[in-house]
Amino acid sequence: MTASVDRAESGDPKSLVRRWIAEIFNAGAFDAVGDLVATEFVEHALAPFGQAAPGLVNGPAHTRQTVERLRAQFPDLRMRLESLIGEDDLVCARVTATGTNLGSITAAMPPTRKSFSAQQCHWFRAERGKLAEHWAVRDDLSTMLQLGVLTAAGGPR
Numbered sequence: 001m002t003a004s005v006d007r008a009e010s011g012d013p014k015s016l017v018r019r020w021i022a023e024i025f026n027a028g029a030f031d032a033v034g035d036l037v038a039t040e041f042v043e044h045a046l047a048p049f050g051q052a053a054p055g056l057v058n059g060p061a062h063t064r065q066t067v068e069r070l071r072a073q074f075p076d077l078r079m080r081l082e083s084l085i086g087e088d089d090l091v092c093a094r095v096t097a098t099g100t101n102l103g104s105i106t107a108a109m110p111p112t113r114k115s116f117s118a119q120q121c122h123w124f125r126a127e128r129g130k131l132a133e134h135w136a137v138r139d140d141l142s143t144m145l146q147l148g149v150l151t152a153a154g155g156p157r
Helices: 013-026 030-036 057-075 142-147
Strands: 037-044 053-060 078-087 090-102 114-126 132-139
Touching: 013 030, 013 057, 013 078, 013 090, 013 114, 013 132, 030 037, 030 057, 030 078, 030 132, 037 057, 053 114, 114 142
Parallel strands: 037 132
Antiparallel strands: 037 053, 078 090, 090 114, 114 132
């Protein structure tokens, strides 16, 4: 997927999500954030090791901060769109996220220099041609295991 998504369809909820993945997450094109994300944005997903509780946020600022933080931790972060479904104003994107941890995950966790590949689903609600609400279902456990942040428990005793 490239950042050359047809601009004529940019208000369509599925096109908004395609652009969110291609332009913001994969390309780091933050100039697109204001076009895609509503100022009044409800974030339901808590970032791994995040400090902010879910709720109403400034959408463009929150999106930029989230992606900047993730790209600092995983400079090669990519989301590969596996499937996209939508009905009315709701869209779900199933993605495979990959990256190599080259930046600190938290102040107490130095980079692991290990890579991960994990499945995620991102749900969005669009309103007035912009993304206005987000939910995420991520496989953070397998990500943390792959990065060596957590270790698997031993087998049954």
